[in-house]
Amino acid sequence: MLMDLAQLEPDSTLDADIAIIGAGAAGIALACELAGSGRETWLIESGDFDFDAATQALYAGKNIGTPYAPLDTVRLRYFGGSTNHWGGHCRPLDPIDFERRDWVPHSGWPIERKDLDPFYARAQDYCQLGPYRYDAATWPGVKDKVLPFAPDKLGTRVWQISPPTRFGEVYRDRLVKAPDVRVLMHANVMEIVANADAGAVTAVRLGTLQGRTATLRPRTLIVACGGIENARLLLASTGVEKTGIGNRNDLVGRFFMEHPHALAAYAVRKADLERFALYYGELKQADGTVLHAKPGLAESLQRQRRLLSGCVDLGYGYDRSEGYLALRDLGKNLSSGRFERFGRDVLDVLGDLDDAAGGVCRTASHEAVLWLASNSEQVPDPESRVTLGDDKDSLGMRRVKLDWRVSEVEKRNVRAVCTIVGEELARLGLGRLRLDPWLLSDDPRWHDIEGRFHHMGTTRMSDDAKQGVVDRDGRVHGYGNLYIAGSSIFPTSGYANPTLTIVALAIRLADHLKQKGA
Ligand SMILES: Cc1cc2nc3c(=O)[nH]c(=O)nc-3n(C[C@H](O)[C@H](O)[C@H](O)COP(=O)(O)OP(=O)(O)OC[C@H]3O[C@@H](n4cnc5c(N)ncnc54)[C@H](O)[C@@H]3O)c2cc1C
Numbered sequence: 001m002l003m004d005l006a007q008l009e010p011d012s013t014l015d016a017d018i019a020i021i022g023a024g025a026a027g028i029a030l031a032c033e034l035a036g037s038g039r040e041t042w043l044i045e046s047g048d049f050d051f052d053a054a055t056q057a058l059y060a061g062k063n064i065g066t067p068y069a070p071l072d073t074v075r076l077r078y079f080g081g082s083t084n085h086w087g088g089h090c091r092p093l094d095p096i097d098f099e100r101r102d103w104v105p106h107s108g109w110p111i112e113r114k115d116l117d118p119f120y121a122r123a124q125d126y127c128q129l130g131p132y133r134y135d136a137a138t139w140p141g142v143k144d145k146v147l148p149f150a151p152d153k154l155g156t157r158v159w160q161i162s163p164p165t166r167f168g169e170v171y172r173d174r175l176v177k178a179p180d181v182r183v184l185m186h187a188n189v190m191e192i193v194a195n196a197d198a199g200a201v202t203a204v205r206l207g208t209l210q211g212r213t214a215t216l217r218p219r220t221l222i223v224a225c226g227g228i229e230n231a232r233l234l235l236a237s238t239g240v241e242k243t244g245i246g247n248r249n250d251l252v253g254r255f256f257m258e259h260p261h262a263l264a265a266y267a268v269r270k271a272d273l274e275r276f277a278l279y280y281g282e283l284k285q286a287d288g289t290v291l292h293a294k295p296g297l298a299e300s301l302q303r304q305r306r307l308l309s310g311c312v313d314l315g316y317g318y319d320r321s322e323g324y325l326a327l328r329d330l331g332k333n334l335s336s337g338r339f340e341r342f343g344r345d346v347l348d349v350l351g352d353l354d355d356a357a358g359g360v361c362r363t364a365s366h367e368a369v370l371w372l373a374s375n376s377e378q379v380p381d382p383e384s385r386v387t388l389g390d391d392k393d394s395l396g397m398r399r400v401k402l403d404w405r406v407s408e409v410e411k412r413n414v415r416a417v418c419t420i421v422g423e424e425l426a427r428l429g430l431g432r433l434r435l436d437p438w439l440l441s442d443d444p445r446w447h448d449i450e451g452r453f454h455h456m457g458t459t460r461m462s463d464d465a466k467q468g469v470v471d472r473d474g475r476v477h478g479y480g481n482l483y484i485a486g487s488s489i490f491p492t493s494g495y496a497n498p499t500l501t502i503v504a505l506a507i508r509l510a511d512h513l514k515q516k517g518a
Helices: 025-034 053-059 113-126 167-177 229-236 273-280 299-305 322-335 339-351 353-364 408-427 499-516
Strands: 002-004 012-021 041-044 061-063 154-161 181-185 188-194 201-207 213-223 263-267 290-297 310-317 369-376 385-392 398-403 433-435 482-484
Touching: 012 025, 025 041, 025 113, 025 167, 025 181, 025 499, 041 213, 061 385, 113 499, 154 408, 167 181, 188 229, 213 229, 229 385, 229 398, 263 408, 273 290, 273 310, 273 369, 290 299, 290 310, 290 408, 310 408, 322 339, 322 353, 339 353, 369 408, 408 433
Parallel strands: 002 181, 012 041, 012 213, 041 181, 061 398, 213 482
Antiparallel strands: 154 290, 188 201, 201 213, 263 369, 263 433, 310 369, 385 398
């Protein structure tokens, strides 16, 4: 059934068996799994079925750490959530990503990859992917396109590409028609209310942008608002626990992780692009599954050299040598009348004249060159975090302050991965790589760093309440009826895009709730 908070009686009090806050990938998969189970499940969504600027503005916040895109542009606040503009790249985390590795502080999930495998297999359908197969050798259509990397150094990591599934469009009808599901639109959860001893949730406070309010009393509550907003909502709910719900060990909002991305290296001579088709492109298989691949670090090498999990994006473009880029800058500055840099620009060109000339020739003959970009795991860092600022949104909720930290360890890791890829390409006679100067320098800063819109870690999972906000089932430590779904519960990030894992965990949570009789 479809409902709209704006149409309900003012200050209504409503009851639910299960309430899910947030209709993104996690919330929608959960609601679909619970539909038909006989429990009255409410799916509470802040937005409309389409983008609306006033609702989106609730996501604005402040970045105070590593440069990051504005927080209202890195996620979407309406039915379907950020899947309304995701890219659809899907891959499960590797088995080693779940392990406690003594060279990665705070690593280790309380579950293993094999515990998630059956749920990954079910998540494939939600993301409209092919069979649960991520080993290149099992796909006859790509076998001959796999580069013969030394297996103790690199492997070919396969991704499947979703159409991409717009969860809001694809699953809306199924949910609205389910007799035991209520989809409540324009309902912003502003606070989670706990009982006096902070052991259970009793209610959530809802409001529209126009000021209509209501109270919902669920027997079980699941927070599924996305990797940043999950933490914000817990931190903002201070009625009983003064530092926020589930935050008695000061962990909510900490350990924020992204997949830091920056161009890192390029091939210095014309690449044999055909050999790289699987890596820079997408290949459709006979059954319709679309595959893509990246070179990734062998697990044995990660253990031996104490490296993080990582791989590289390969693409092709045009010359990026220092000399050629300096020449381009010189041209751009002259044509826009910026003469003050003239002397400096000329010196830069003269400093790398060979590459400046080579770049002109390669560009004139439309020769493509390969580039590499980082795709790395982050070390979980308690100082990398989401907190609440003093500014308030139009509902009166404190806005997010994001302090994203990226460390020297990750930079060194990207350098190691690129070096290994370079060695392997040279051994195979496929091109010589030149690492970008920023990557070679000892300066810990990255150049032109970006995130991939993957927000992880802010309500991490651990069996130990002192190390994590939720337990292995996603239940908030100390609370009998409060759960969290989404990438905020990942203790480590791996290098794979998060949504397939988010959906797998949501399905697992739905099974858990049904078994528990929630
Ligand atoms: C441009 C872009 C490209 C991406 N590409 C990929 C990719 O290729 N592969 C991949 O795996 N991932 C990708 N992602 C990430 C992916 O979109 C997210 O991992 C995924 O959508 C997260 O699902 P979620 O349900 O946890 O959160 P979301 O999808 O963000 O959904 C959260 C929902 O909660 C609602 N909500 C928030 N706060 C409240 C509140 N207080 N009250 C009520 N409702 C609320 C929101 O309106 C939203 O509907 C991409 C993201 C972006 C932005």
